[in-house]
Amino acid sequence: MAIGALLLVLSITAGCSAASRVAVAPQATPTMAASGPPVTRRAPSPAPSQATSAEASALTGLARSDAFWVPLTYQAVFIDQFESLDAMVERTDLIVVGRVVGIELDRIHEAPGGIDFHFMTVTVETDAVLSGSVETLTPGQIEVELFLPDFSKLDQLRANLPDHRHLLFLLNAGLTAQRHERPEEEWEAGRFTYLPPNFQAVLRDIDGQVHRVPMAPDDLAGFPSGLEGDDFDALVERVRQLGDG
Amino acid sequence: MTCWRQTVHPMRVRLPNPACPLTSPLPSTHDPRAVRFPIRRLPPFLALILVMAALVTVVGTAKGSNWGALDSYHLCTEMDVQSQCTANNGIHVVWLESQLMTQLRTATLNTMEEDYEPISGISAEETTDSENTDVRVFDSNFGTSAYAGYTTCASDATYGGSGISQWCRPHILYYNLYFENTYFQDAPYRRWIACHEMGHTFGLWHATANNHSNPGNSCMKNVHYGPEDVSTHDGNHLEDEY
Numbered sequence: 288m289a290i291g292a293l294l295l296v297l298s299i300t301a302g303c304s305a306a307s308r309v310a311v312a313p314q315a316t317p318t319m320a321a322s323g324p325p326v327t328r329r330a331p332s333p334a335p336s337q338a339t340s341a342e343a344s345a346l347t348g349l350a351r352s353d354a355f356w357v358p359l360t361y362q363a364v365f366i367d368q369f370e371s372l373d374a375m376v377e378r379t380d381l382i383v384v385g386r387v388v389g390i391e392l393d394r395i396h397e398a399p400g401g402i403d404f405h406f407m408t409v410t411v412e413t414d415a416v417l418s419g420s421v422e423t424l425t426p427g428q429i430e431v432e433l434f435l436p437d438f439s440k441l442d443q444l445r446a447n448l449p450d451h452r453h454l455l456f457l458l459n460a461g462l463t464a465q466r467h468e469r470p471e472e473e474w475e476a477g478r479f480t481y482l483p484p485n486f487q488a489v490l491r492d493i494d495g496q497v498h499r500v501p502m503a504p505d506d507l508a509g510f511p512s513g514l515e516g517d518d519f520d521a522l523v524e525r526v527r528q529l530g531d532g
Numbered sequence: 533m534t535c536w537r538q539t540v541h542p543m544r545v546r547l548p549n550p551a552c553p554l555t556s557p558l559p560s561t562h563d564p565r566a567v568r569f570p571i572r573r574l575p576p577f578l579a580l581i582l583v584m585a586a587l588v589t590v591v592g593t594a595k596g597s598n599w600g601a602l603d604s605y606h607l608c609t610e611m612d613v614q615s616q617c618t619a620n621n622g623i624h625v626v627w628l629e630s631q632l633m634t635q636l637r638t639a640t641l642n643t644m645e646e647d648y649e650p651i652s653g654i655s656a657e658e659t660t661d662s663e664n665t666d667v668r669v670f671d672s673n674f675g676t677s678a679y680a681g682y683t684t685c686a687s688d689a690t691y692g693g694s695g696i697s698q699w700c701r702p703h704i705l706y707y708n709l710y711f712e713n714t715y716f717q718d719a720p721y722r723r724w725i726a727c728h729e730m731g732h733t734f735g736l737w738h739a740t741a742n743n744h745s746n747p748g749n750s751c752m753k754n755v756h757y758g759p760e761d762v763s764t765h766d767g768n769h770l771e772d773e774y
Contacts, residue, residue, distance in 0.1 A: 357605045358605075360605065361606065361682075362603070362616065362732070362737070362738060363678070363679035363680075363681065363682045364679060364680045364681035364682070364725055364728060364729070365678050365679055365680070365756070366678050366679065366680060366711075366756075367756050368754070368755045368756035370755075394675070396672070396674050396675060398670065398672045398674070398706060399629065399670040399672055400668055400670050400686060400687070400704045400706075401686070401687040401688070402684065402686075402687050402704065404674060406675070406677065432676065432677070434677055434678070434679075436606065436684075437606070460676040463676055464676060466714070467710065467711055467713060467714045467715075468713035468714055469710070469713070473676070477676050480676065482676060482677070482678050483678065484678055485678060501605060502603070502605060509741070
């Protein structure tokens with residue numbers, strides 16, 4: 288308690304001394320061209336930094352999982368937001384129990400304003416399919432697309448692939464393109480790609496208990512924080528029954 | 533000088549700046565009784581600890597705040613595309629790209645004029661100068677991604693401030709044109725997302741039951757489809773902070 292208070296005092300003092308500190312990002316002048324078709328390029332993933340990998344890979348359990356998921360979470364207006372487990376089951380295309388086995392850079396979106404957005408492909412090995420039919424080129428695996436806000440964290444993510452199961456509620460990218468009246472070529476292009484509609488849709492099995500992803504957006508009714516600490520297997524069974532219904 | 537600082541997630545309670553007098557005015561959403569403790573006979577350091585403990589107990593039970601650079605995971609820095617920063621002041625000059633979807637342009641200008649401009653201390657106006665601006669607004673097709681709207685700091689942004697008042701200038705506000713044929717065809721949705729994203733550029737966070745007195749009335753409501761207006765709670769925050 289006393290140590291905590293001391294740390295608080297020190298942090299407040301540090302905050303005072305840092306007041307009015309100004310730094311300018313050493314970035315190029317932004318492109319002001321108007322937005323046209325999406326500017327997307329495929330790029331090879333950079334080699335991970337050995338130092339970062341070695342340091343981070345010592346983590347285990349929840350800390351390791353957080354080291355992977357925290358950099359992937361962000362605030363935004365998401366494609367959907369769920370008020371209950373039932374709603375999340377009903378409004379997603381595929382529900383699986385699986386483990387993350389890889390992450391690679393998939394594409395870079397060169398957004399107007401001079402900012403590159405990096406999208407990752409996360410490979411998930413599926414232990415069980417609870418609802419929906421799997422679209423995949425590699426049996427036993429699915430590909431999930433996730434936006435990585437800070438691309439410099441990719442090494443950290445690679446070094447901390449979670450060793451636990453996940454319960455994932457996913458949208459199929461092809462079906463999503465269809466629902467949002469995108470050109471037909473996008474329907475087929477997205478056929479083998481999945482995405483979580485937001486971070487409510489990623490639930491983790493840490494020592495048999497349900498854990499949300501850090502910063503998962505809660506609904507006003509407290510979903511999914513109300514699931515925190517529940518028995519993971521019991522939740523899986525409940526979702527399986529909801530999916531069957 | 534900011535006399536009240538907010539701890540980072542997950543506690544979200546305000547703590548006093550020791551350099552400030554204990555009689556400094558508190559933000560309107562907090563109980564002023566929290567600072568009136570008999571501390572004069574105690575050693576200064578012990579008194580400070582007691583005051584802090586009392587604040588955690590008393591203030592921690594009240595509604596928190598949905599304003600500020602609160603995200604301990606994504607700090608307000610030039611290295612993080614997901615920076616969660618505030619604005620440097622209440623003067624919000626907004627540049628909209630020339631080919632912005634017409635309906636989104638209208639919704640953005642409407643929320644500036646009708647939702648933010650009326651707030652005391654806030655000025656929200658359009659500019660044609662893309663360089664000297666507080667917010668640049670773009671639309672872009674990000675492909676099949678999970679978000680319809682997103683804000684961040686510009687790649688050439690300037691950063692300043694400290695603690696929860698860390699700011700960047702300019703912000704960039706993106707609408708994801710992937711949804712141009714569905715969500716963005718709906719006027720109430722456009723109005724909501726414009727109000728919501730503009731709120732982020734002022735430093736407002738998603739309104740939840742944990743940080744907002746009436747999240748159901750706020751366009752910062754953390755749902756898929758929310759109210760179209762700034763709530764009184766959010767307006768008060770902006771008045772207090774700017």
